[in-house]
Amino acid sequence: MAPRTKLWCAAGLLLAIIYPLLFGGPVLVTRSNYAINIAFLILFAAFLGQAWNIAGGFAGQTSFGHVVFFGTGAYVSTILHVTHGWNPWLAWPVAIAAGGLVGALIGVLSFRAGLRGSYFALITLAFAEVFRILANSIPQTRGGLGMLIKADQRPENFQFRDPLWFYYLALALCVVGLLVAWWLTRSRFGARLAAIRDNEDAAKALGIDVFREKVRVLALSGAMCAAGGTVYAQKYLFIDPSIAFGVDKSVEMLLVAMIGGAGTIFGPLIGAGVLHLVGELTRDLGNVIPGIKNAQPLALIVYGLILVAIVGYLPNGLTSLFRRRR
Amino acid sequence: MLEVRDLAKTFGGLKAIDGASLDVAEGSIVGLIGPNGAGKTTLFATIAGFHKPDGGRVRFQGQDITGLPPHLLCERGMVRTFQITQPFARLSVIENVMVGAYLRTADRAEAEARAADVARRVGLGDRLQAPAGDLTVAGRKRLELARALATTPKLLLLDEVMAGLNPTEITAIVDIVRAIRDSGVTILLIEHVMQAVMSLAEHVYVLNDGRIIADGAPQAIATLPNVVEAYLGRGAAARMGGAHA
Numbered sequence: 001m002a003p004r005t006k007l008w009c010a011a012g013l014l015l016a017i018i019y020p021l022l023f024g025g026p027v028l029v030t031r032s033n034y035a036i037n038i039a040f041l042i043l044f045a046a047f048l049g050q051a052w053n054i055a056g057g058f059a060g061q062t063s064f065g066h067v068v069f070f071g072t073g074a075y076v077s078t079i080l081h082v083t084h085g086w087n088p089w090l091a092w093p094v095a096i097a098a099g100g101l102v103g104a105l106i107g108v109l110s111f112r113a114g115l116r117g118s119y120f121a122l123i124t125l126a127f128a129e130v131f132r133i134l135a136n137s138i139p140q141t142r143g144g145l146g147m148l149i150k151a152d153q154r155p156e157n158f159q160f161r162d163p164l165w166f167y168y169l170a171l172a173l174c175v176v177g178l179l180v181a182w183w184l185t186r187s188r189f190g191a192r193l194a195a196i197r198d199n200e201d202a203a204k205a206l207g208i209d210v211f212r213e214k215v216r217v218l219a220l221s222g223a224m225c226a227a228g229g230t231v232y233a234q235k236y237l238f239i240d241p242s243i244a245f246g247v248d249k250s251v252e253m254l255l256v257a258m259i260g261g262a263g264t265i266f267g268p269l270i271g272a273g274v275l276h277l278v279g280e281l282t283r284d285l286g287n288v289i290p291g292i293k294n295a296q297p298l299a300l301i302v303y304g305l306i307l308v309a310i311v312g313y314l315p316n317g318l319t320s321l322f323r324r325r326r
Numbered sequence: 327m328l329e330v331r332d333l334a335k336t337f338g339g340l341k342a343i344d345g346a347s348l349d350v351a352e353g354s355i356v357g358l359i360g361p362n363g364a365g366k367t368t369l370f371a372t373i374a375g376f377h378k379p380d381g382g383r384v385r386f387q388g389q390d391i392t393g394l395p396p397h398l399l400c401e402r403g404m405v406r407t408f409q410i411t412q413p414f415a416r417l418s419v420i421e422n423v424m425v426g427a428y429l430r431t432a433d434r435a436e437a438e439a440r441a442a443d444v445a446r447r448v449g450l451g452d453r454l455q456a457p458a459g460d461l462t463v464a465g466r467k468r469l470e471l472a473r474a475l476a477t478t479p480k481l482l483l484l485d486e487v488m489a490g491l492n493p494t495e496i497t498a499i500v501d502i503v504r505a506i507r508d509s510g511v512t513i514l515l516i517e518h519v520m521q522a523v524m525s526l527a528e529h530v531y532v533l534n535d536g537r538i539i540a541d542g543a544p545q546a547i548a549t550l551p552n553v554v555e556a557y558l559g560r561g562a563a564a565r566m567g568g569a570h571a
Contacts, residue, residue, distance in 0.1 A: 188428045188437070195425040198414035205374070205408070207400030207429040207477055263416075 016043075016171050020164050036163045040235075042276045043170035044228065048249075049256030049268030050177030051224035056254065057262035058184050059217045060197025064121045065128030066225055066253050068106070069099040071135065071244030073226025074233040078147050079140060088158035092230045099226020100219040107215035116200070125247070132245035146240025149233065158234045166235050173231065174269065177224065181265040193217055197263070225253075255303070259310050261317025270318050278302050327352040327481055327512050328373070328404075333382035335365075335372045335536075342368040344536035345382065350481065355503070355513045357527030357544065359520075361557050365536040366516045367409055370483050374406040375399045386481065400429065403480035407473075407487060409516070411466035415459035419450055422458050422469055426476030441476055448472045448502050464495045468502075475506065482506065484515040488522050496522055520548075532556065 020036055048070065055061045073095040080091035110123045135141040153161040160166060184190030192213050195203040204210050233239050243249075252275075260271025282299040314320055328350040335343040342365045350356045360366050371377050373384055375396040384392045386404055399405075405426075414422050423441035431437050445451055448468045453461070458469060467487050474482060484503070488496050500522050507513050517523045523530060524544045532540040532547060534556040540547055547553055551563035558566075 186434060188432045188434070191421065191425050191428055191437075194417055194421070195414050198416055199412045201376070202408065202412035202414065202473075203425070204376070204396040205400065205406050205412075206426045206473055207397045207405070208425070209395075209397045 013175070020167060033163055036167050038276060038280060040163065040167045040170050042272045043167070043174045044231070045252060045256050045276065046269040046272035047170065047173040047177045048225060048228045048253045049260070049272055050174070050181060051221050051228065052253035053257040053262060053264075053268050054180060054184065054224065055217050055221035057257055057264070057267065058181070058190060058197065059193035059214065060263075061214060061218065062117070062121045062254075063124040063250070064247075064254065065124030065126070065250050066221070067245055067247065067249040068124065068128040068131050069103055069222035069225035070229040070232070070249060071128075071131055071239075071241075072102045072222075073099045073229025074239045074244045075135060075141055075147075075229075076226070077230040078149060078233045078239055082147055082149055083140070087156070088230070088234055089156070092158070092227070095230045096223045096227045099229070100223035102226075103219040103222020104215050106222075107218035111211050111214050125250070128245055128247065128250060132241045135241035135245055141241070144241060146238055146243070147233075149237040151237055159237070166231070169231060173227065178265060178269070180220075180224070185265065189213070189216075194263075255307065257317075259306065259317060261319035264317065264319045267317050267319050274306070274318065275303070278306065327387060328514065329383075329385040330369075330373060331383045331385075333369065333372060333384065334380045335368055335377055336380050341536050343372060343379075346533065346536065346538050347382075348531050348538060348541070350512060350514050351529075352512050353507070353510070354528050355507050355515065355526050357523040357530040358514065358516045358533060359518070359523060359530060359547075360533035364533045364556075366533050367485055368536075369533060370406060370485055370516060374404065374483055376406075400477055400479075403478070404483065405474045405477050405479040405481075406483035407470040407485055409485040409489065411463075411470050413458035413461065413466055413469055415457070417458055418455050419445060419458055419461070419469060419472075420454040423450075423472045423476045426473040429477045441472075444472050444476045447505070448475070449498065463490045464492075464499075467491065467499065471499075471502065471506075475511075479511060481512045481514065484513060484517075486516055486518060488517060488519045491519075500526060524548075 019039060052063065052066045056063055076098040077088055077091040077095035080086040080094060081088045106124065106127050110120055115123050136144050141147065151159065153159045155165070184193065192203065192208050195206065195208060196210055196213060200210055229244065256271040256275055257268045258271070259274060260269065261267030279299050282302050286298050310317060330346060330348045332345045332347055333343055334341070334345055346369055348356070348358070358366055358369070368377065372379050375394050375398070378393050382392070383390060386399070386402060391399060391402070414425065420438065420441055423445050424437045427437040427440040427444070431440070442454060445454055448471050450465065450468050450472055453465065458466070461469060471484070471487060487503070488499050491499065496519055503513065503515070503526060515527070527544050530541060530544045530547045531538050532553050539556060540550050540553050554563040554566065555561070
């Protein structure tokens with residue numbers, strides 16, 4: 001890594017750490033939970049986007065159903081906690097392992113069948129829908145009613161009275177995600193994934209067990225998403241099938257990574273920042289301009305325009321703006 | 327080193343390989359020639375594990391390797407290149423070659439050193455940081471060679487590494503291939519460029535319609551009537567003989 005990049009990373013991390021102090025307390029008189037929450041959402045989306053990016057960007061295994069891992073994590077920890085009385089901190093690693101297992105399982109099934117490209121994307125979408133319908137119908141998940149986690153705001157209970165702590169948790173996850181992505185740019189595993197992404201046949205010819213590596217990366221990506229699922233459940237204390245397995249979360253993960261730059265380390269972070277800022281700005285715009293009553297469609301229109309512009313003019317995402325041209 | 331016996335591969339009703347047999351002795355350069363559509367690349371792909379054969383055996387270093395997947399064959403020391411070059415287009419030249427080098431080491435620095443060394447051997451030393459997608463045809467052919475070499479093979483299957491190159495480039499590649507053989511790597515090559523086959527190969531097999539129709543020393547092969555006919559059509563040998571007489 002170039003010394004300048006290192007400096008930027010350190011500065012960014014420092015800023016992220018002191019951010020709540022600037023907006024959330026000692027410095028400004030009024031404490032702004034809004035500022036903390038929006039930052040949480042950005043970091044959380046960046047982490048999930050990074051999880052998608054590990055498989056979809058670095059390994060080129062584009063998925064439309066990554067929410068299946070997120071939902072698995074959310075439901076596994078919540079069922080263990082609510083139904084079986086586990087401490088959520090203990091349930092978290094189990095949820096992460098479950099996400100990895102589901103990733104490996106989906107990988108084995110779809111890659112054994114030789115599904116690639118858009119076929120793989122579609123099968124992941126189908127898996128996510130199967131899980132959603134399953135969660136809607138079986139008693140263990142309480143069906144469509146969803147699962148409520150009893151509010152008991154103690155840190156040992158994975159619940160925090162102060163949103164600050166969820167912000168720091170999301171920041172930690174985001175840093176872990178960045179480190180994993182950075183490791184992929186430096187390691188044999190990452191080199192093999194890039195080879196598979198660019199040309200599977202050539203990768204095979206050079207001694208890469210393409211099937212095994214693809215299953216591995218999907219397990220890794222699934223475990224990361226599941227980690228996010230548990231955090232979501234613990235923050236909002238409620239999940240139901242459409243929150244945990246809804247297609248919109250899959251799309252968000254994919255958008256965040258693609259807008260920022262799929263297969264790059266900082267792409268998902270930049271994508272998440274842009275997407276959420278646009279969301280907030282259009283909401284404000286909706287409040288200001290009298291003719292617009294509902295900001296939601298406006299945000300979607302702007303998202304759509306951004307995506308069209310990115311795909312058309314910056315197929316490698318916003319990060320390619322920062323890279324010097326050769 | 328390599329023994330292929332009665333290998334067969336059928337696609338639907340088409341017998342692409344119809345009982346082909348050949349031998350490659352350790353340390354030699356063996357050529358495989360034949361007209362377009364003869365099944366040369368299919369034979370290569372079947373030997374290298376990309377197609378499951380419908381019949382016949384392949385032995386490599388005395389062991390039966392029939393039907394093993396490509397990555398296991400590569401681990402054992404048999405690697406192929408592609409006629410239509412298949413670069414990892416978004417990676418740089420050195421990163422491409424490192425993918426091959428990573429087969430024998432997990433260490434990044436070691437893989438990088440080995441890759442740089444191999445890249446220099448094939449004449450890509452000054453293009454290490456260039457994106458593979460930006461290389462010329464000649465550069466891509468060299469890259470195919472470098473990636474394969476980086477896996478430290480014992481047997482190299484080269485599929486038309488000279489097609490589409492100009493005479494100067496061909497001479498350069500011929501020298502590189504010979505140097506690779508001299509470093510102890512056995513080579514089986516498919517080639518259309520006869521000048522190259524004649525100067526490189528000690529033994530040549532001629533494939534037509536999925537069958538080996540002749541084999542022998544390159545100079546002897548070129549005058550066999552059935553080989554000439556395979557390229558130019560029935561009766562061509564007689565007509566050519568008549569013209570000379």
